[in-house]
Amino acid sequence: MQPEPKPGDLIEIFRPLYCHWAVYVGDGYVVHLAPPSEYAGAGASSIMSALTDRATVKKELLCVVVGNDKYRVNNKHDNKYPPLPPSKIVQRALEEVGKEVLYKLTSENCEHFVNELRYGIPRSDQVRDVLVGAGIASGLAVVGIIGMMFSRNKRQNQ
Numbered sequence: 001m002q003p004e005p006k007p008g009d010l011i012e013i014f015r016p017l018y019c020h021w022a023v024y025v026g027d028g029y030v031v032h033l034a035p036p037s038e039y040a041g042a043g044a045s046s047i048m049s050a051l052t053d054r055a056t057v058k059k060e061l062l063c064v065v066v067g068n069d070k071y072r073v074n075n076k077h078d079n080k081y082p083p084l085p086p087s088k089i090v091q092r093a094l095e096e097v098g099k100e101v102l103y104k105l106t107s108e109n110c111e112h113f114v115n116e117l118r119y120g121i122p123r124s125d126q127v128r129d130v131l132v133g134a135g136i137a138s139g140l141a142v143v144g145i146i147g148m149m150f151s152r153n154k155r156q157n158q
Helices: 042-052 062-066 086-096 110-119 125-157
Strands: 010-015 018-026 029-034 054-061 070-073 100-102
Touching (some): 018 062, 018 086, 029 062, 029 086, 029 110, 054 062, 054 086
Antiparallel strands (some): 054 100
């Protein structure tokens, strides 16, 4: 059973292929980014915001945003950054509701949004992890190509 979130908690929602993020504001509600053209529960396809470069800040019931997916409270940066007081986090989140904002997967996504609200620092580990993974994969590919070229040159010289 999932523990009841507290106001100001960050909610990580496990979607296929990515995680959606929201901030809990109390009474069963969260504030999150969703595509501007969508209806209640739009968090289910918030990745669509990437196609429009826009998102709308929405206040919706947690159960509606989560749908059939799993979620957890995840205030994972509390040891690194001091969180703002819960009342301030909730106030800041509610002040954003209804606004249309810029949305970029790499710099202004739902995880950046909630971390900015809780810690005052916009960051996304999903983006960092993907970029680091892509960098490692690219590095390994380059090493592999250099290795093949070196091996081929060595054979040709023999």
